Amino acid sequence: METITKIMMTIITEQNLERSIIHDLEDLGVDGYTIIEARGKGDSGIKSATWMNDTNIQIELIVDDALASKIYNYISDTKKYDNYSMMVYLSEVKVLKRH
């Protein structure tokens, strides 16, 4: 089984931000992502998804180290997302090579 080691970056944030954050990610060089609608509870309250504006999204990206730091630096520097709930975490993943 041939695999490549990559970084999976997961961003959990408010659904309202989808358009703007995807736009930023694409500008930074991301060319693929997966978005999942999510609910849960955290510092900014319960996101029950009972209401359209009350939904979170979980964005998953598989990137290399360089791009991951570029995105991380951008998100920490920009003040744009200060007032939104956002959680970002990284994990190392092994991506299967397809023939």
Next chain:
Amino acid sequence: MTLDPVVMFFIAGFIISLMRVDFKLPSAIYEFLSIMLLITIGLKGGIELSKQHVGDLIGDVGIVLLMGVFIPLLAYPILYLLGQFKRVDAASIAAHYGSVSVGTYAVGVAFLESHHVSYESHMPLYLVVLEIPAIVVGIVLAKGISKETNWAEMAQESFLAKSIVLLFVGLFIGWAAGEKIHLSLDAFFFAPFKGILALFLLEMGVVAASQVGLLKKYGLFLLGFGIVFPVIASCVGLVFADLMGLSLGGSLLLMILAASASYIAVPAAVRIALPEANPGLSLTASLGITFPFNVIVGVPLYYKIAEMYLGA
């Protein structure tokens, strides 16, 4: 006066939710119901527009726009000075109350139909018109005319909000196709209107009840505002309706438009334009207090006020 069955569905949803019964419509179905309501309301207005000179309505549209600017300007000082809210929160709540709720409007239409009262059927045009100005006024109240505001993004969020686009699609198709729409689309759009509204309100009852817990957090002022302000705004609506020479039914609908607060288009636009505003405050007020108040008490109350004022 007995309750309209559609309103009973709302109350049922509210009670079910308070009893912690695990019921909620799948979100795709909820979205489908709101799409049906928006398009049907749009079509109804469009068919009516096809019968008259659209140019004749420009003056009235201007008056309605003025009302859309006036109401948030009335709400803001009450919230900021009396309510002691932060400037940005006061502006955000004012924007919600200046805009409109399609659900409340639909309840008004159902009310008029059960009481066999006619109304100017181009009212949905005003529904579209009133969605916009309050958002702009709210942003200007919060920030002044600031360079920071990304007006392009704001316009995208508000003018092209799904609810406005769908209403507009209905209006346009109704206007272009005219009366003959009834022949082909009656069974799908117009006949089931009340049933669709009933299911929509059942879900809205559940959602509104889920906001009740937050009331304790935000205090009595917000509760009072959510009940008293719509009544004041409805009277403003009545004065504007009088100015436009609307019938009793039309006056009631304009009062409802004035009294209702947005819980779909404005929250999304304001979250983007005014991220510092607390979204919980305005949503609790509009969805948890004002929407139930308008649906259960407000609509018949405004009707009484309009009847007395117009001496009908």
